[in-house]
Amino acid sequence: MDKKNVRTEQGQTVAAQDSVFNRVRMGYAVIESREAKAWQLLLGKALGMQADVLPDGAVAARMDDHARRLIVVPGPSEDLQALGLELADEHALAIVLRRLDQRGIAVRESTAAAAQQRGVRHYWHFTGPKGLAIELYYQPSLVNTPPRMATSGFVTGDKGFGHVAMSTRRPEQMKQFWREIFDLRHTDDVHYTISGVPLLFEFMRLNERHHSIAFVYTPKIRLDPIRTRIQHLEVQAATLDDLSAAWERCRELGLAVAMSVGQHANDKAISFYVQTPSGFEIEFGWNPVVVDEASWQPAVWDRISTWGHHFEGQSLGGRLGQLGRSVASLLRKEYVPAGF
Ligand SMILES: [Fe+2]
Structure with missing residues (x-):
């Protein structure tokens, strides 16, 4: 989807003044850390999520049917690197992209590898307040099998x-x-x-x-x-x-x-x-x-x-x-x- 285009692929007209309230939610978080083992212990053993260490050294945690919710990528900053905000649909995404465009905030598109790392089909990203990367998506990758968790579930x-x-x-x-x-x-x-x-x-x-x-x-x-x-x-x-x-x-x-x-x-x-x-x-x-x-x-x-x-x-x-x-x-x- 072209962010300059004011129509979605379904042909809906997008007005920046349309509200996205109730159509946006916390989707995932990307944390940069060198402490993969300690993160796996915390998210998995302690908090009960399915927390897997991946071949690239990242830790991916599942809480529900989403492929990923918390992702710990190797790196030195020991900080939250990005917040993935999930939009309800393409129309809601288009509204947000239009507003960012009107504000002159540069938005870039994800690479396939980065999208896969986050468990989404594709995302659009920009630098938000406090230098936090904000990543927008509307198509999470869902998994048919329930997560293997030491807890009954999470409210998402x-x-x-x-x-x-x-x-x-x-x-x-x-x-x-x-x-x-x-x-x-x-x-x-x-x-x-x-x-x-x-x-x-x-x-x-x-x-x-x-x-x-x-x-x-x-x-x-x-x-x-x-x-x-x-x-x-x-x-x-x-x-x-x-x-x-x-x-x-x-x-x-x-x-x-x-x-x-x-x-x-x-x-x-x-x-x-x-x-x-x-x-x-x-x-x-x-x-x-x-x-x-x-x-x-x-x-x-x-x-x-x-x-x-x-x-x-x-x-x-x-x-x-x-x-x-x-x-x-x-x-x-x-x-x-x-x-x-
Ligand atoms: Fe709190």
């Missing part, structure tokens, strides 16, 4: 695989970008002070999932001590038994738990956070509320959690607290696409 489907949380020093530009390109909606907020540092958390949705992206930032002087592009990535377990079993396995394997089991105030999810080999965390969650567009009222919460979620490692708050005594992040540039 039209809601996507879960969510990511990112710290940012440019929240206004960040939000404008996601709103204008992907019709991101505001769900709710948490205002909470950790280690003497006031923090603003904004929870944003792409579909009925309570949030697909959360932003965290400091209100006045913009600090960001998080080295990685995301603070955490969340996957949603199908049952509470899956969550408790994964928690036990993380403990037995001696993995570094960042936050113990607890319940979030705003989305009511029960979850725990485990450190990944690349520095950011994975939240293993269960049962967040689903947003009803007709009745949803955004609230401002004064706490992150109603119970549990005790910090066990170097927490987000701890690191932000440290940064209150440092100006290092003020000297770092945070990328946003031109025009935002």
Whole structure:
């Protein structure tokens, strides 16, 4: 499909003002790491996904009928490299491509090898805020056989695989970008002070999932001590038994738990956070509320959690607290696409 063309192959006219809300979801994540074995242990043995080490040294994890959901490719950055956003159909993809084109954001097409590595037929990609590669597709490769997992399942489907949380020093530009390109909606907020540092958390949705992206930032002087592009990535377990079993396995394997089991105030999810080999965390969650567009009222919460979620490692708050005594992040540039 030609991104300049305003008609899809089916002949539908594409208007940039058409909404893609509810037609976009978290599809896959590509992580760059040299710690393939440790990633396989975490995703497979601990969290229960089917996690295979491939001949090229990458780790590919399945959570459902998609060929790939989390892909760990060999490389030095120890960071999230790309987010694959799944569009509901070719028409939704065309809307997003048209908006990017109007904004002058350069979009490139995937190679066959890169698409295969991600478990999709083809994708279109560009550099998004924080230098994160954003990859767009609408045709995932599906597998007929169920994944071999040590857990009953994950909640994915039209809601996507879960969510990511990112710290940012440019929240206004960040939000404008996601709103204008992907019709991101505001769900709710948490205002909470950790280690003497006031923090603003904004929870944003792409579909009925309570949030697909959360932003965290400091209100006045913009600090960001998080080295990685995301603070955490969340996957949603199908049952509470899956969550408790994964928690036990993380403990037995001696993995570094960042936050113990607890319940979030705003989305009511029960979850725990485990450190990944690349520095950011994975939240293993269960049962967040689903947003009803007709009745949803955004609230401002004064706490992150109603119970549990005790910090066990170097927490987000701890690191932000440290940064209150440092100006290092003020000297770092945070990328946003031109025009935002
Ligand atoms: Fe989360």
